[in-house]
Ligand SMILES: N=CN[C@@H](CCC(=O)O)C(=O)O
């Protein structure tokens with residue numbers, strides 16, 4: 376890593392600023408943890424280069440990528456489930472037989488904190504190698520008080536050990552653990568009365584998430600969890616309308632949710648509620664692709680309503696074992712006809728909004744210097760080609776962590 380206090384200068388670079396591509400080549404100077412100059416080349420003053428380390432010319436600069444939905448911490452593998460699905464079993468059928476999420480719960484409970492850390496490290500490094508500078512990591516494979524806290528502690532440790540911002544989310548209501556079979560309300564009590572208070576008191580959770588679906592928790596149960604989260608000052612988000620339309624998104628939006636994620640089955644009522652509440656739509660093309668879903672998320676209706684759309688990897692062992700953020704840009708375009716600019720905004724500015732990190736995921740004078748420089752000629756190329764190795768520089772809080 377370089378000295379964060381020196382000045383770095385990039386010239387003749389195309390800027391995607393988090394929302395749009397700037398119309399002309401720019402010069403960018405960072406000093407310490409901040410961007411201090413972001414100027415069209417036509418206004419460049421050679422004096423600015425004094426005391427700067429020249430970082431090169433050409434290429435594309437984007438904000439550091441924001442992956443706002445991941446399940447990076449888990450034990451075990453679900454390769455067998457992958458094969459079973461190829462032979463025709465559905466995600467829901469596998470879940471109902473105690474496989475799916477619950478099989479990862481068994482492996483995660485059996486793993487120590489150190490082991491989970493060791494397993495998560497290369498997954499996190501894969502995201503960083505693709506330019507991610509902020510990542511959300513959920514619990515949700517513990518489903519006991521201790522195992523959920525164990526996962527959250529691993530997430531915090533990852534954020535302390537690596538040059539990346541880790542935002543943690545308590546997902547105690549991810550699936551009903553087998554020991555609570557036929558007692559889902561009692562399990563929701565555990566989430567509300569023990570997990571949320573303990574995670575909040577220990578400062579381990581930055582938000583609370585739920586999986587609202589027939590194979591998981593009802594709208595009423597999710598609402599109860601949201602009320603408990605808000606009593607502890609924690610923002611909320613929801614996995615909803617992925618496999619069916621239960622109306623969880625509209626309920627979550629009424630409670631001011633940061634985001635509603637998946638949302639393939641979202642209807643107009645849900646979209647109106649999201650627009651009203653400024654809830655971000657988190658689009659997860661990796662899960663859509665892996666589960667061979669057929670119901671498309673309502674991209675055009677969200678676009679017309681002006682609901683911001685984020686894109687994330689949903690990296691997890693079951694529905695999206697895909698640890699490559701730029702692949703998600705490509706899938707969002709090819710599967711959902713999002714534009715490359717929309718996809719990039721989804722993994723920068725809107726991804727940050729989905730995490731409540733306003734101002735991050737953007738490039739402007741004064742912004743935190745979380746940024747990437749890519750060996751491509753236009754921002755659209757990042758979504759067009761699926762090609763590792765294009766990251767020239769990655770800066771996290773002004774420190775060069777890649778491409779010295
Ligand atoms: N939909 C629910 N949860 C995860 C899947 C987790 C798993 O299959 O292990 C998701 O976001 O896709």
Ligand SMILES: [Zn+2]
Nearest residue numbers: 444446614689
């Ligand atoms: Zn998820």
